[in-house]
Amino acid sequence: MKCPFCSHADTQVVETRMAEDGDFIRRRRQCAHCEKRFTTYERPDVTFPAVVKKDGRRIEYERAKLLGSFHLALRKRPVSTEQIDGAVERIEEKLLNLGVREVPSSRIGELLMMRELKKLDKVAYVRFASVYRSFEDVDDFKNVVDEFRR
The missing domain is CATH 1.10.246 (Serum Albumin; Chain A, Domain 1)
Known part of the structure; x- marks a missing residue:
């Protein structure tokens, strides 16, 4: 996952949590270059109308x-x-x-x-x-x- 702040390609997952309803996974990541943290969400890939x-x-x-x-x-x-x-x-x-x-x-x-x-x-x-x-x-x-x- 590319860092949204410095665009560095090397980021590390610091914490992973399941959403309360279980529909997605929330991950806290930290950039190996600038050391800033950000959140990503992992959802199933579905086709909407x-x-x-x-x-x-x-x-x-x-x-x-x-x-x-x-x-x-x-x-x-x-x-x-x-x-x-x-x-x-x-x-x-x-x-x-x-x-x-x-x-x-x-x-x-x-x-x-x-x-x-x-x-x-x-x-x-x-x-x-x-x-x-x-x-x-x-x-x-x-x-x-x-x-x-x-």
Whole structure:
């Protein structure tokens, strides 16, 4: 494994742990050159369904895009990285369990991501919903906030 700091090829595994749910292995590594430590995750190589965009284009599923959306919605909110990783893991598990070759991006956003954000942080949920659903006026915000009050 190449060091992300100095690109040196010689790194040593210092600690190995299984994730709580057993879905991946976490390894702490140390670079033999610069001696900095970093974490890697080992996951099974699985094939996710292709994502069908609104314009009909089909693209590969990218975990980084999902993580980026979560980080954007949860920016400056009291939600830990572990909680975000857990939400992404649950979404990926649901995607794999669908058993389909293609999934519309709207399903990922609406059914999966919105549900996870609702569990994690209500402010982030409203923030994401305002962009995802293209709110036009204050009444749209009010309707979403009223959902939580019921």
